[in-house]
Amino acid sequence: MTNLELITEALPYLLEGTLVTIQLTFWSLLIGVVVGLPIAFAQVYGGKILQGIVAVYERLARSIPLLVMLLLINYGLPRLGLRIPIFRAAVIGIGLRSAAYQSQIYRGAIQSVAGSQMKAARSLGMSKLKAFFYIIAPQAIRIAIPPVTNESAIVLKDTSLAFTIGVVELLRQGEYFIATSNEPMVIYLTIAAIYFILTTAVNGMLSLFEKKYQIPGIGIKGGHSDAY
Amino acid sequence: MPTKHLLKIEDLHHSFGEEEVLKGISFSLDKGETKVIVGPSGTGKSTILNNIIRLVPPKKGKIYLEDTEITTTKKINQIRQQIGFVFQDFGLFNHLTAKGNVMIGLTKVKKMNKKEAEDLAMLELERVGLKEYADSYPSQLSGGQKQRVGIARALAMQPKLILFDEPTSSLDPELTGEVLKVMRNLAEEGMTMLVVTHEMGFARSVADELIFMEAGNIVEQGNPEKLFTDPDHKRTKEFLFQLTDLYGEGEN
Amino acid sequence: MLDILLEYYPLFLRGLGVTVFVTVISCFSGTVLGTFLALGKIYGNKLVSGLVRSFISIIRGTPLLVQLFIIYYGLPAYGIRLTPITAAVISFIINSGAYQAEYLRGSIQSISGSQLKAAQSIGMTKWQGIRHIVLPQALRRVIPSWTNEFIYMIKYSSLAYVIGARELMTEGKLIASRNYQFFNVYLVVALIYLIVIIAFVYLFNRIEKKVTIP
Numbered sequence: 001m002t003n004l005e006l007i008t009e010a011l012p013y014l015l016e017g018t019l020v021t022i023q024l025t026f027w028s029l030l031i032g033v034v035v036g037l038p039i040a041f042a043q044v045y046g047g048k049i050l051q052g053i054v055a056v057y058e059r060l061a062r063s064i065p066l067l068v069m070l071l072l073i074n075y076g077l078p079r080l081g082l083r084i085p086i087f088r089a090a091v092i093g094i095g096l097r098s099a100a101y102q103s104q105i106y107r108g109a110i111q112s113v114a115g116s117q118m119k120a121a122r123s124l125g126m127s128k129l130k131a132f133f134y135i136i137a138p139q140a141i142r143i144a145i146p147p148v149t150n151e152s153a154i155v156l157k158d159t160s161l162a163f164t165i166g167v168v169e170l171l172r173q174g175e176y177f178i179a180t181s182n183e184p185m186v187i188y189l190t191i192a193a194i195y196f197i198l199t200t201a202v203n204g205m206l207s208l209f210e211k212k213y214q215i216p217g218i219g220i221k222g223g224h225s226d227a228y
Numbered sequence: 229m230p231t232k233h234l235l236k237i238e239d240l241h242h243s244f245g246e247e248e249v250l251k252g253i254s255f256s257l258d259k260g261e262t263k264v265i266v267g268p269s270g271t272g273k274s275t276i277l278n279n280i281i282r283l284v285p286p287k288k289g290k291i292y293l294e295d296t297e298i299t300t301t302k303k304i305n306q307i308r309q310q311i312g313f314v315f316q317d318f319g320l321f322n323h324l325t326a327k328g329n330v331m332i333g334l335t336k337v338k339k340m341n342k343k344e345a346e347d348l349a350m351l352e353l354e355r356v357g358l359k360e361y362a363d364s365y366p367s368q369l370s371g372g373q374k375q376r377v378g379i380a381r382a383l384a385m386q387p388k389l390i391l392f393d394e395p396t397s398s399l400d401p402e403l404t405g406e407v408l409k410v411m412r413n414l415a416e417e418g419m420t421m422l423v424v425t426h427e428m429g430f431a432r433s434v435a436d437e438l439i440f441m442e443a444g445n446i447v448e449q450g451n452p453e454k455l456f457t458d459p460d461h462k463r464t465k466e467f468l469f470q471l472t473d474l475y476g477e478g479e480n
Numbered sequence: 481m482l483d484i485l486l487e488y489y490p491l492f493l494r495g496l497g498v499t500v501f502v503t504v505i506s507c508f509s510g511t512v513l514g515t516f517l518a519l520g521k522i523y524g525n526k527l528v529s530g531l532v533r534s535f536i537s538i539i540r541g542t543p544l545l546v547q548l549f550i551i552y553y554g555l556p557a558y559g560i561r562l563t564p565i566t567a568a569v570i571s572f573i574i575n576s577g578a579y580q581a582e583y584l585r586g587s588i589q590s591i592s593g594s595q596l597k598a599a600q601s602i603g604m605t606k607w608q609g610i611r612h613i614v615l616p617q618a619l620r621r622v623i624p625s626w627t628n629e630f631i632y633m634i635k636y637s638s639l640a641y642v643i644g645a646r647e648l649m650t651e652g653k654l655i656a657s658r659n660y661q662f663f664n665v666y667l668v669v670a671l672i673y674l675i676v677i678i679a680f681v682y683l684f685n686r687i688e689k690k691v692t693i694p
Binding site: 059060062063064065066067068069071072075076079153157158159160161163164171178183184185188189191192195196199200 | 538540541542543544545546547549550553554555556557558634635636638639641642649662663666667669670673674677678
C-alpha cells in the first residue's frame with residue numbers, strides 16, 4: 001500500500017480526532033478567558049488579600065507541568081466523588097493552566113493603557129467604571145490580541161497531552177490507526193501536518209483581526225507568553 | 229464691593245512622602261481672569277492643578293469653586309465636568325479620532341445625544357483650527373495638533389474655567405506657537421484660565437496676574453509687567469530674567 | 481502523602497536528577513542550535529534563510545509530543561532505534577533550538593545595525609563583528625528568555641514519561657503502580673516540580689541581576 005493510499009485511509013479517523021482537538025482547544029481557551037479575566041482584574045484593581053490568593057494560584061499553575069495537572073485531575077476527582085468524562089477533565093486542566101497565562105496577558109494590556117489614559121478620562125468627570133469601559137478596555141483588547149493568539153496556538157498544541165488520560169483526540173486516533181497499519185512515520189507526519197495547518201490558521205486569524213480592528217498607533221506586533 | 233471668586237484656594241498644603249511640596253498656597257481667580265504660575269521645576273506648580281480637580285487629593289487646605297467647597301465633596305465627578313484640564317502629555321485617547329476624543333465626554337458623561345455632541349465637537353475643533361483633522365487618530369497628529377485637540381476636548385465640556393498643566397513643555401519649539409495662539413484667543417474671549425508654564429512671552433502679554441512660586445511658597449504675585457521690570461523680590465527678578473533668556477520674550 | 485515522600489525519596493531524587501540532566505543538556509544544546517539557526521536566518525542567503533524559516537515554523541507549529549513520537553516511534557522504521565532518554569533529549573534539543581532561535585533572532589536584530597557598522601569601521605570582517613561584538617551582547621540580552629525556556633523545559637521534560645524515559649514522572653508512575661496511591665504519588669511529584677521551579681526562578685532572578693549591563 002502506497003503512502004498516499006495509507007493517508008487517504010487514515011484521514012477520516014484523523015479528522016474525527018481533529019474535531020475533538022478543536023473542541024478541546026475551544027473549551028480550554030474559553031475557561032482560560034472566563035477565569036483569566038477576573039484574575040487580571042483582581043491583580044490590577046484588587047486588594048492585598050485578593051492579590052495574594054491570585055499570586056498563589058498563578059505560581060501553582062505555572063510551576064506544575066500540564067501532564068501532572070491532567071493526571072492529578074484524572075485521579076483526584078473520583079476521590080472527591082466526582083466522575084466526569086475525561087474530555088471535561090482535560091478541558092479543566094488545560095483551561096486552568098491557560099487562565100494563569102491569559103491573566104498575565106490581560107493584566108499587562110490593562111496596565112500598559114491605564115496610567116495617563118485613566119487620568120485624562122477622569123479629568124472629564126468620568127467615573128472609574130466608565131473610564132474603564134470606554135477608554136481603557138477598547139485599547140487593552142487590541143493590545144492583548146497578539147499574545148492571546150500566541151496563547152491559543154499553545155493551547156492547541158497542549159491538547160495533544162489529553163492523549164495521556166485517554167481522550168481520543170488527533171494523536172490518539174493516530175495511535176489507534178498505527179496499531180493496525182504499522183506505518184508510524186507516515187501517520188505521524190500527517191498528524192504533524194494537520195497540527196501545523198491548525199496553528200497556521202489560528203495565527204492567520206490574528207492578521208484578520210488586526211486588519212479589521214486596526215487603529216493606527218495601538219497594538220504590539222508579535223509576542224511571547226512567558227513560561228514562568 | 230465683595231466679588232464672588234470663581235476659584236479660591238486657601239492654605240493649600242501637600243507632601244509626597246516626607247517631602248512637603250506645597251507649604252500653604254492661597255490665591256483666587258475671578259471670572260474672565262487669566263493667571264499664570266511660574267517657578268523652578270519641581271516646586272509643586274503642577275501639584276496645585278492636580279489638587280484642584282483632586283486627581284491628587286491635597287493633604288491640607290480648602291479649595292472653593294464659586295460657593296462650593298470642592299476639596300472634600302463627594303460629587304467630584306460633577307465638579308470635574310466644570311473644570312477643564314489640559315495635560316502636558318496631551319492625554320488623548322488613542323483609540324478615538326480627534327472628533328471622537330472631543331465627543332466622548334459629551335456623550336458618556338454629559339449624556340448628550342450623538343448628533344448634538346458631534347456638532348459641538350466639530351465647532352470646538354474648528355475653534356482650535358483642526359476641523360480638517362476631525363477623523364485623524366492621535367498617532368497621526370503632530371504634538372501641537374494633539375494638544376489643540378486636548379484643548380478642544382476641554383472646551384467642549386463648557387467648563388467654568390480651564391487648568392493648563394505646562395501645555396507646551398512636551399512640544400518641539402516650532403509647535404508651541406500654534407498652541408499658545410489658541411490659548412491667547414481663549415483668554416481674549418473671556419475664558420477663565422489658570423496656566424502653569426515656562427512660556428514667558430505668553431505670561432507677560434496674556435496674563436492678568438503672574439504668580440511666582442519657589443520651594444512650595446508663593447514668592448510674589450502681581451501684574452506681570454511689574455514683576456518683569458520692577459519686582460519686589462530679588463529672587464523674582466533673578467528667575468524671570470533667567471527664564472526670559474532661555475525661552476525668549478515673545479511669540480511669532 | 482509525606483510518608484510516600486519519605487519512603488521513596490531515593491527514587492524521586494533519581495528521577496529528579498534525570499529530569500534536571502535532560503533539561504540542562506537540552507537547553508544548552510538548544511542554545512547552540514538556536515544560535516546557528518538564528519544566524520542562518522538573519523545573515524544567510526535566500527535559500528538558507530528560507531530553509532531555516534520553514535524549519536522553525538514547522539517545529540513551533542507542531543506539538544512537542546508529536547515530535548517526540550516521530551523520533552522515538554517513527555525512526556525505527558528506518559533502522560534508527562533510540563533509547564527513550566536519547567530520543568527525548570534529541571527531540572527536546574530540536575524543539576528548544578527552534579524556539580531559542582526566535583528569541584536570539586530578536587535579540588541579535590535589536591543590536592545588529594550600528595554596532596556591526598562600528599565593528600567594521602575598525603577593520604573587522606562581518607563575521608568577526610558578529611562573533612565579537614553582536615553575539616556577546618545578544619546572548620546577554622536573551623538571558624531572560626533563556627531562563628524562561630529553561631523553566632518551560634523542566635515542565636515539558638515530563639513528556640518523556642509517555643515514551644517511558646525514567647525521569648521524575650515515570651518514577652512516580654512506577655511507585656504508584658506498586659502502591660496504587662496514584663493521586664498521592666502524583667501530588668508529591670507536583671510538589672517536587674513546584675519546589676524545584678521556585679528554586680530555579682529565585683536563582684535566575686539573582687543571576688539576572690548580577691549579569692545585566694545597565
